[in-house]
Every structure is written in structure tokens, then in C-alpha cells.
Amino acid sequence: MNLSLVDFLFYVFATISVGGGLAVILSRNPVTAAMFMILSLVGVASLFVLLEAFFLAVLQVLVYAGAVMVLFLFIIMLMDVGPESGKGTALSKKRLLSGFVAVLGVGFLTVLTLEYSGVAADSGANWQDVSEETRVEGANVVFSKSVKSFGYGLFTKYMLPLQVAGFLLLAAMVGVIVLSKKKKGESNDEDTEDSSLESSVPQPEEA
């Protein structure tokens, strides 16, 4: 059995993203978790590259690994939360129940995927050479690698959702400013710093 380069890269990047995700939920220190989160996000971006969605890969690195995770790290260091102490992890009834629910949900998802991934695979031959007949009828934007088709789709078929997304970002920005504004009569000198920090975050996304 010989692996082609694409297959090999797929396994490497899949391991990086899933392993990074596992390390996120297993690490006690939030800063370590954030670092592994960046690793996982870059792994997902590499998977996007393998799927030939280059623009989304760039966006993933810029928006997630760049903006969102930097914001996370700022907040972690602002709050000065130390590593989670192990004394609260004693198995209470509630935690046992939530663990049971989690395992049940994961099992359900896995069974569902194993059951239906074959159906998905049958409907088209191979993701690398998609023939004409597997293209979905009635869709006016055909998948392509170029950013141009991305912009075309956004500004024709998805014009209204794009406007709504822009408005959502504006609403989030205003909401964050209101949330982190210093209230009257409250004298806390750390307030002014983090309000300016957070209100500036949604803006680069809009560009």
C-alpha cells in the first residue's frame, strides 16, 4: 500500500487538528489550551487547502488564529486565571450525568456518520474529479478555487445575508461597547483599557 502525497498530508493535518482539539479540552492551563487551539485551527486551515478552498484557508488563519485567539489570550491574561485546581473534579452526581450525556451524544454522532457517509460517497464518484452530472442543478455558482467566484456569489445570490452579517457585526460591536462601558459611580481603573481593546475587534472582519 503506497500513500500518495495528498493522502499523507490529509492524515497529517487531520491528526494535527483533532489532536490539537483534544489537547484544548484536556489542558488545565487556559493559556496552553489557547495555544493548542491555534494549532488546531491551523490544521483545519490546511484541510481547507487540501479541499482547494484557498480563500477560506487564508480567512481561517487571519480571522480565527489571528483575531479571535489573540482576543482570547488578551482576556485570559487580563483575568489572570490560573490552572484549574483538581479539587473540584470529584465525581459529583451532576458531572457524572453530564459525562453520560456527552458520551451518548458522541456515540450517536459517530453511528450516524458511519451509517450515512457511505450514502454521501455513493452519490458522487471522487472529490478530485467531479464530472458534469454530479453538479447540483439550479445552483448558479459553481465551485472554483478563485476568490472571484467567492465575491460573485456573495454579491449576487447572497446579497441580503451579507448585509445581515454586516449588521450583526455592527450590533456585536455596539453590544460589546455597552457591556464593557464603565458604569456611573463605579471607580475601577482597569475598565477603560479593556473596553477599548474589545470594541476594536470586530472591525478587521468587516474589511
Add this chain to the structure above:
Amino acid sequence: MDTIGVQDFLVVAVLLFSVGFLGVVLRRNLLLVLMSLELMLNAINVALVAFSRHSANMDGSLFVFFIMTVAAAEVTVGLALLVALYKKRQSVFSEHMTLLKN
């Protein structure tokens, strides 16, 4: 199987989603719960792009763009709420958020 197909990407997406789900349910640090939410959204993005590539249709990829937008907005608001909560309670652990209990 000589080459990877859409189902392999789906398996990765399910694994990532399960990891995120476990994080949301089992972790008590609310910062890590938010991060796990991001992991789940990323898993959905992987599945959407894989299906988009599979069916030679741009719609899935465009939807990923909107998911990213919503995720960024959600994270900023969530973190602002967390900071406000931390100022009041001096804690980010979910078992200390008991204002509405009983």
C-alpha cells in the same frame, strides 16, 4: 481505497465536533467552554467545505464565510459578558455562576 474522499473529511469533522461537544459539557472553565464552541463551529466548517467541494457547488463555501462572521461576533460578545461576570464574581468557573439557582 486509493485516495481520500468526502467521507474521510466527514470523519474528521465528526471527531472535531465530538471533541468540542465533550469540552462544552465537561469543562467548568467558561473560557474553555467558549473555545470548545469554536471547535464545534470549525468542525461544521470542515463538513460544509467538504460537501461543497464534493458537489461542485459554491454555496457551502459561502455559508462557511457567514459562519465565521457569526462566530467572531459570538466570541466578542461572549468574552465581554465573561469579563463583566468576572468583575462581579471574581471567577470564571461555571459552578460559581449561581445567581439564578433556586
